[in-house]
Amino acid sequence: MLEKLAEFQYKYAGLIFLLTLLFTVSVGFGIQNLRLQTDLNKELPQNLNVIKLQNKASDLFGGADSVMLLIKLNKNCNTEGIKDIRDPKIIKMIISLANKAKEEPSVNSVQSVGSFFVSPENIPENTEAVKMILSKIPDSETFFNKDYSATLMVVSADLGGSEEKIKKFVSRIHEDIESIEKPACIDINITGNPPIRKVLMQMLRHDMVYTMLLAGIIIFILLVFLKKSVIKALFVFTPLVLGLTWTLGLMGWLEIPLSIATVGISAMILGLGTEYGIFLVERYEEERKNKDQKASLITALPSVGSGIIGSGTTTIVGFLALLLAAMPMIQHLGETLALGIFCILFATIVVAPAVIICGERITQGIRKHEKKN
Template identity: 40%
Template sequence: MALKGKISVERALELLASFQYRHYKKIIVAALLITVFLGYGMTLLQFQGDLTKEMPQDVPVFELADKLASTFKGEEFMIIVVSLDEETGAKDLPRDVRDPRVIQSVVELHERLEAEPSIEGVRSIAPVFPNGVPDDIEGVKEVVASTPGAGQFFNRDYSIMLVYADTAVGTDEEKVTEITDIMQKDTEAITKPAGVTYKIAGIAPIIVEIVRLLKGDIVLTTFTAGFAIFALLVVLERSFSRGFIVFLPLIFTVIWTFGTLGLLGIAISVTTGVIGAILLGLGVEYGIFMVSRYYEERQKYEPAESLKIAVSNIGASTFGSAATTTAAFLALTLSLMPMIQHLGQTLAFGITYCWIAASVVNPCFILLEEQIKSRKLAEWLRAWTNGEWMRNAR
């Protein structure tokens, strides 16, 4: 059965090679159109920086965590951390966040934040002082001590005070950035005492920062791997054009894979952020085998026969490799962890695209490159012949 299966695959690939030889330009156009379409899919890519969303949501402990997050707003609040700058050595600076000057600045900040339509609510020490802030720190201490729950906004040594801003932006990068800018402007607009810092924190800004770093890492690792592989291919093949032909399927693979993720709504997380470099490393051998075999056969046969041998033999061998590798990656989709499921799906797509690009599309570019070189050689010979004829005529 295995032998029959291999023979049938080789026979199918022989028919494919004949079709490629006759219609290689049409296949190239179709591949480019697909690349443009999936390139649009890349603009729809989603990024997931919240690792809790990559955990199994139907497991009891995570269900409880979701309920608690929903009840207590989870990451849907942001914090302004008011803290003493201990490195400042100037005199007459607040040494306690209960200093009237600090409290007054927080009252002003509370009022500004409450006036923002994008902020649902503000929680701080400000409501404890409905009749104004006392003139001295002892008066502030007395009010804080006599008000139940007022101590929740301070740390133990009263060097830090917190202001909570309830929002409904979730972890959407654009919305979090917008609300952060609003809070930053309000913070800068208040009268702040010297020696006190006001910093915006919270889970949502952290997630946004993780996504920003993730995007940067994807670009850096993919382009670095691509540049290194392309440079090595040029050196090994001793030809820029041949190195590019080998590298071309990898370009298609990366664009098609990321485009598919965008169209299917599969978010890229910390685990799947490395797939660009992984696919470049795993898929390069398919192109090397196909191009090397074609030019090896080309020394003995015409293009049609060389293509038939290369596609049927190398295509069949790499098909088995791609199929088994894809099956192994698809096994990851059985995991309970969504992040591992997404990794398996992504790599399965990528390896499949590697084989298609190397066995179906790339041979057409090999033919195109050879035809261009043949045409240039023919033009050069024609020009040389005409030149010789003119010299002889003289």
């Protein structure tokens, strides 16, 4: 069977290469649909009783994402000014910020010390009067730290699982903070589940691109060093690039998310799949010393192809075994790695021989043209 495949690849190498490019472009569009899963709750087993109870409670009482704003005095500020976070100017600022936050459609509630005064008109003109009012309100001290240098505002919102919604919501909160008038030496810091998820999104994107590029560059340099030829290194590297592109594209089309567990799959797939191309190219080069292109390919592909398919299949089965794990993040890791190895295996067996033939034909054509000139 592999001999017939080799004959077909030799005869229609250009057509296979062209169809591969078209397929890669169409599948590659799926990369823009690739989403990041930063909600760690989604990576937990949903069939556990404790998780079911949490989900039920969220459905009954409304699952909310909380953003916490820490408003504090800047102790490094040299300006002589506010010494107590209960200063009327700060309370007015807190009310103004709370009103801004409430204008956001997804916000359910805002809790802060400003809630005790309702509007800026109800705030006394001096700090001592504010202290007196707060002392008469039960549990008002829970909004402050021990030395009254900081207070907390909690903004609750329903953002669902949309990473884009979370990103926009956190950005709007930052805009609200920038838009209000703040007294001197006051810092406002933001934290909570949505801001953390936004930071995770940025980290996942950076780590994915960084590890993929770093692994790709190192592997290509090693291939050039081992093969002592950029062209021959490309024969091995091309199936890796194609397989990785197909993997990420199919993940986008199949709605398989990238998570903390799967963000490094690009580097892993490149590392695991390199040997397949090396075996094929090495065997082809051995045959090429005494045979023409067609005979070399017909001998090389069947001799190493079965071994490559066997090795790749066992690797895929091993990764698919991770689907039996209880943790969804481990399941996603298994299915993405299995998909990646399958794509590189397919690219090596079906596409790589056509790439080698086309590459040799182009190289030979260039050499003939140079000799004529």
